[in-house]
Amino acid sequence: YVATIGAAVALLFIVDRSGEGRIARDFGAGFAGVSALVFVTTIPASAWGQAQCDAFSIVQFAIAALAGAGLAVVASIDAAGRTRLRRIVSVGLLAAALAAVVLLLFPQCLAAPYANLDPRLKELWLDHVDEAQSLFVLLVYNPARVAARYATPLMGMVLLALRLRQGGWRRQDTLVGVLLVVAFIVSAWQVRGSTFSVAFAVIPLSAWIARWRERVEASPSPRTSLRMAAAWLLSVN
Incomplete structure (x- = not known):
């Protein structure tokens, strides 16, 4: 990183x-x-x-x-x-x-990180280590864990993409964005990488919630309050 x-x-x-x-x-x-x-x-x-x-x-x-x-x-x-x-x-x-x-x-x-690992160790040990599983393995055998580990980073990347599309992009968005994308790629290789991708995703998600809170304070209404609550709920992992 x-x-x-x-x-x-x-x-x-x-x-x-x-x-x-x-x-x-x-x-x-x-x-x-x-x-x-x-x-x-x-x-x-x-x-x-x-x-x-x-x-x-x-x-x-x-x-x-x-x-x-x-x-x-x-x-x-x-x-x-x-x-x-x-x-x-x-x-x-x-x-x-x-x-x-x-x-x-x-x-x-x-060389690959496990290039020197005995194939028997990979088959009998590494393939059964939970945190060493890839996104693609989890999609097949444990889809519920995919939602827990990857939904929040995906939401963070979507929010950053929307910000880029709408304008107002800042240099700090670039730094957070590249860190989040790299962490997500690492987590797709091994789920342990989601420890960082989830943490990086907190930054755009918290900014999203803060913007909705400002809207509620500026023009309070049941509709904006519900949207702020939805942002809170969607950001919970």
Whole structure:
């Protein structure tokens, strides 16, 4: 999700340099700096060269440092961000550099998370772990759980889509939207991801309820009160 926020900041910078350039620069510098601080304070010096794909190690540090510092540099250089095309090219080159680092230095981290798991363990153990089930498995064997885990995130995404269609889109909507979509995709792979997708969905749902509450206060009537109550009920998971 940190990578998702970073990608969103870079995208916002590409779209609007005047409003997002300083934010992108500061975010990139802070991201790289914090990553370096975490690396040197939590990883023993003897393990600095050990690549761990599922824990913070030289892999995550190298990617975070390059991505953060690169974004800060791109956002700071006027020639690199003067036009939208230049921003696209600059950020694209940074993305290519990140891809090259992963492909050349840490290709093992591109494998599937359970690539090294014994097929017998997958069949006898992993396939029976509740939180590791996918959306498609739940649709077949436990549809009631689908409603409990996926209805709220879906409603949140629908509300954000309606807001985008109606206008008035804000940068915070972009950040919440990309986090919610990514979390939903993760939850479709494994239901455990719904822990985050439900939490992210609370943001647009609470804003929806707040708007109806404002309408009730501005023009109270049984109809608007019922609609506010319906918004409350639909938001409950």
